[in-house]
Amino acid sequence: MKGWRAVGAVLAVVSLAACTAPVAGMPDAEVVRPSLTPAVDQLPKVGQCTDTGLEVLDCAAAHEAEVTEVGRLDGLGEAYPNDRDLRRAVLPACRAALTAYLGSADHDATRLQAHALWPSRDGWAKGDRWRLCTVVELKPDGSRARREGSAKDLLKAAGFGTVQLCATASPGEAKDAGITTCDQPHKAEAVPGVLALGDHREPAPSLEQVNAKAAEHCARAVTNYVGAAREDVFASWRAFGSQAWSEGYTSAVCYAEAVRPFTGRLWGLGKNPLPG
DSSP, X not given: OOOOOXXXXXXXXXXXXXXXXXXXXXXXXXXXXXXXXXXXXXXXXXXXXXXXXXXXXXXXXXXSEEEEEEEEOOSSOSSOOOHHHHHHHHHHHHHHHHXXXXXXXXXXXXXXXXXXXXXXXXXXXXXOOEEEEEEEEBOTTSOBOOBOSOOTTTTTTTOHHHHBOEESXXXXXXXXXXXXXXXXXXXXXXXXXXXXXXXXXXXXXXXXXXXXXXXXXXHHHHHHHHTSOOSSEEEEEEEEOXXXXXXXXXXXXXXXXXXXXXXXXXXXXXXXXXXX
């Protein structure tokens, strides 16, 4: 198998009030701060589906988000916190809720992302301290896809391939990996076996430490995914940047990368020819 490709640090979380700012090469998480927010007893419940607002929709119909957890924000004081402190308080919990809801931590290798909402400044002043965690599926351009059906336990079943991340450029070398859907021409496929690098409350590892951990782990993950060691398919990986570490982005995603772009899948390819 060819030599490993070094990871490129990717800042995964950028937020604006009530909207998102995508980061090149990687679908981003979203934090939403509505201008008018409800009380906790008016929030949708776990398993219910919504659109951009908080109106409950039938999950069997097209929708944009599904609630994974409703929790409480404690320990942030009486004054309204800044966005950075709120993200650090909310996103690690929402990412953990996403893992539990989908049935696997491999969501980082998919287009399924944890999105979070919390009270507005006015709601905070009234004593609201809720946090709402949802799961959304992002299109390659970073906009929300409209899904039909529940995402509950999707990654426990055979759902990984339906939401898998693929890339048109080298995930280990390109600043923008060119995220695409896997039915389009691509050069690399994110594989099951997302690597946990540590706890968000601990110092973030260096790039060298990430690479050392990812090299062996991703080699195994890619060989298992492809079904054989090959000269024309190798392991590369991509991690979130140190600025996102404190917000719970503490993983590296392994990719099966081919020596040239192709159409088709590397999953279970074995020793068969590389797809055209």
